[in-house]
Structures are given as C-alpha cells and as structure tokens.
Amino acid sequence: MIKNSVHNLEAIVAQVRRDIIRMVHGCQSGHPGGSLGCTELLVCLYFELMQRNEQFDLNGSGEDLFFLSNGHISPVFYSVLARAGYFPIDELATFRKLNSRLQGHPTPNEGLPGIRIASGSLGQGLSVSIGAAQAKKLNNDNRLVYVLMGDGELQEGQIWEAAMYAAHNRIDNLIAIVDYNGAQIDGATNDVLSLGDLPGKWIAFGWKVIEVRRGNDISSVIAGLRKAQDATKKRFPVMVLLHTEMGNGVDFMMGSHKWHGVAPNDAQLALALNQNTETLGDYIA
Numbered sequence: 001m002i003k004n005s006v007h008n009l010e011a012i013v014a015q016v017r018r019d020i021i022r023m024v025h026g027c028q029s030g031h032p033g034g035s036l037g038c039t040e041l042l043v044c045l046y047f048e049l050m051q052r053n054e055q056f057d058l059n060g061s062g063e064d065l066f067f068l069s070n071g072h073i074s075p076v077f078y079s080v081l082a083r084a085g086y087f088p089i090d091e092l093a094t095f096r097k098l099n100s101r102l103q104g105h106p107t108p109n110e111g112l113p114g115i116r117i118a119s120g121s122l123g124q125g126l127s128v129s130i131g132a133a134q135a136k137k138l139n140n141d142n143r144l145v146y147v148l149m150g151d152g153e154l155q156e157g158q159i160w161e162a163a164m165y166a167a168h169n170r171i172d173n174l175i176a177i178v179d180y181n182g183a184q185i186d187g188a189t190n191d192v193l194s195l196g197d198l199p200g201k202w203i204a205f206g207w208k209v210i211e212v213r214r215g216n217d218i219s220s221v222i223a224g225l226r227k228a229q230d231a232t233k234k235r236f237p238v239m240v241l242l243h244t245e246m247g248n249g250v251d252f253m254m255g256s257h258k259w260h261g262v263a264p265n266d267a268q269l270a271l272a273l274n275q276n277t278e279t280l281g282d283y284i285a
Contacts, residue, residue, distance in 0.1 A: 004047055009218050012043050012083060017249045017276040019079035019092055025269045027096040030104060033259035034150065035076035037181050037216070037244040041148070042080040044221045049229070051143060056086060056113040064143045065132055067117055069125020070150035070179065071105040072261070078102050081114040123156025125149060126176060130166050130237075133174040144232060148177045152184030155193045160205070166237040167206030175228045176207075177240045180215070183257040199241060208236045215242035216249075250275055 016039050024030035046052070050064040068077050075095065082089045087101075094100035101110035105120035117128050129147035136143060153159065166174060178198075186192050195201075202209045208231045212224035224240060231238045246260070247253025250272045264272060 006218050009043055009047060012047060013039050014276040016043060016076060016079045016083060018273055020075040021264060021269060021272045023075045023092055023095040024263045026093060028263045029096050030075055030263060031072040031261045033246040033253060034073040034179060036250060037246045037248045038073055038076050038179050040216050040218055040221050041242060042076055046080050046084045048222060049225050058116060061141060062143060065145045067125050067129045067147040068119050069147055070122060070153050071119030074104060074106050086114040087112060122153045123158040126159055126162040129174060130162055130171050133171050136173055144173050144175060146175050151178050151180050151189050151195060154195055163205045170235045171237045172233050172235050175238045175240060177242055179244055180241045181244045181246045183246045185260045187257050202239045207239045209239045211241045213243050215244035
C-alpha cells in the first residue's frame with residue numbers, strides 16, 4: 001500500500017532534481033551525478049517508508065533513522081530534508097555559500113535539522129549506523145536504522161570490518177543500501193578497483209541481500225525496501241544493492257562519471273530544468 005500516489009512521489013522527485021541542479025549551479029561547486037541518481041531513493045524513504053517524529057532531535061528515539069555515508073551527495077539530502085519540512089526551502093539557495101548551514105558535506109555542528117553525523121570522510125557511515133541500531137536494541141526501541149553508501153565507497157576497509165561486526169552481533173534492525181551505479185570520481189568502479197561478486201561478498205559476510213534492479217523507478221524502490229523491511233528482525237543485517245544511474249533525469253549527465261563533481265553552466269542549467277518541469281512550490285534560485 002503506497003500512502004502517497006506514485007504520481008505525487010514522481011512530482012517530488014522532479015522538484016528535488018530541480019533543487020539539486022540549481023544548488024550546484026548557484027555556487028559552481030558540488031556533486032550532481034550521484035545526487036540525481038539517488039533522488040528516488042531518498043524521496044521514497046522520507047515521503048513513504050520511514051516513520052519520522054514531528055520534531056527533530058539527535059537521539060531519534062521512537063523513529064526510523066537515516067545516515068548518509070557518502071556525504072558528497074549532500075544536494076539531494078538537503079533538498080529532501082527541506083521538502084520534508086526539516087528547514088525552510090529557501091535556505092537551499094545558500095548551499096556551499098559563506099556562513100551557510102548547508103556545507104558541501106553535511107555536519108551536525110551547524111545545527112541543521114535532519115543531520116546526525118558529519119559524513120565527509122568515506123567509509124564511516126556503516127559503523128555509525130550499526131552503533132545507532134545497537135543503541136535502539138539496548139533501549140528497546142523497535143524502529144529501524146537506514147544507511148546509504150556509494151559503491152566506490154566499498155573500497156574502504158572500514159566497511160568490511162563493520163560488515164563483520166554487524167553480522168556477528170546480529171544487528172537485524174539495520175537496512176544498509178549501496179548506490180550501485182558502477183561509477184566513481186575516477187571512472188568505472190570496475191576499472192578503479194573491481195567490486196567483483198558484490199552480492200556474494202555480502203552473503204559471505206552473513207548479510208541478507210536484496211537487489212533492486214530498477215533503482216530509479218519509484219514502484220521498484222518501494223517494493224525493494226518493503227522487502228528489506230520484512231527481512232529485518234530475523235537475526236541478520238540487511239543489505240539492499242540499488243542499481244541506479246549516475247545523473248539520472250538529466251540526459252547529458254546520465255551514465256557518465258564526469259558529472260560526479262562538476263557544476264553545470266548557465267546553458268546546461270536551463271537544459272536540465274526543462275527536463276524536470278513538475279514543480280511543488282519552486283523557490284527562486
């Protein structure tokens with residue numbers, strides 16, 4: 001059962017994409033590629049799947065928690081948080097600007113609602129989310145913890161230490177998600193450092209693995225994450241391998257690692273906005 005219609009979620013996705021492009025263009029800095037590729041995921045989490053308290057607090061008691069490990073895709077995270085009511089939408093126009101709370105990589109030091117950890121250094125988010133999930137168990141809090149990582153991020157050794165720890169300690173209230181787009185800043189992950197049989201690796205580490213082949217399709221994302229939710233509380237941590245396309249929704253950015261961390265110029269901004277025309281109370285960039 002989908003609370004919001006697929007059409008409404010798709011409209012939010014289109015608006016978030018407009019936010020992402022405008023934010024990165026406005027400061028001529030940031031990471032549009034992965035942000036665009038993960039838009040459907042974050043929209044589904046925050047507007048459909050996660051149980052969230054009305055008032056944000058860092059403890060997060062009695063609600064689902066989300067941690068962004070690949071913090072460079074902050075544009076999509078900030079946009080979704082603003083659209084979900086965590087802070088004013090017009091603050092998005094301050095992204096990466098002097099004295100802004102919206103830094104290039106999220107940090108809790110600025111007191112921005114929705115941000116629980118600093119996530120500039122890759123490889124740490126899984127460890128943090130495991131700690132949060134373990135704390136919920138100790139506090140008899142039955143809500144879930146979600147964490148998003150990039151596939152290039154899996155080249156960090158800390159990820160696999162955390163993977164062993166989660167399986168050994170049966171952290172079964174955790175859903176980890178990998179943005180499986182096959183691209184990182186230096187090129188294809190297969191060329192930089194191949195991930196090999198990624199599903200087999202996580203299975204061998206003691207995780208329940210769910211693959212979502214159409215990670216930029218709203219219905220597929222919701223179905224895959226519902227399946228992941230159903231797999232929790234069964235003595236195994238859950239891994240969702242979400243196949244996405246970098247730059248999704250902007251044709252000249254799609255499938256190219258070159259847009260991992262490059263800002264569009266004025267002409268490219270106009271082209272991108274024309275491809276995402278559904279808006280929900282758009283703000284002036």
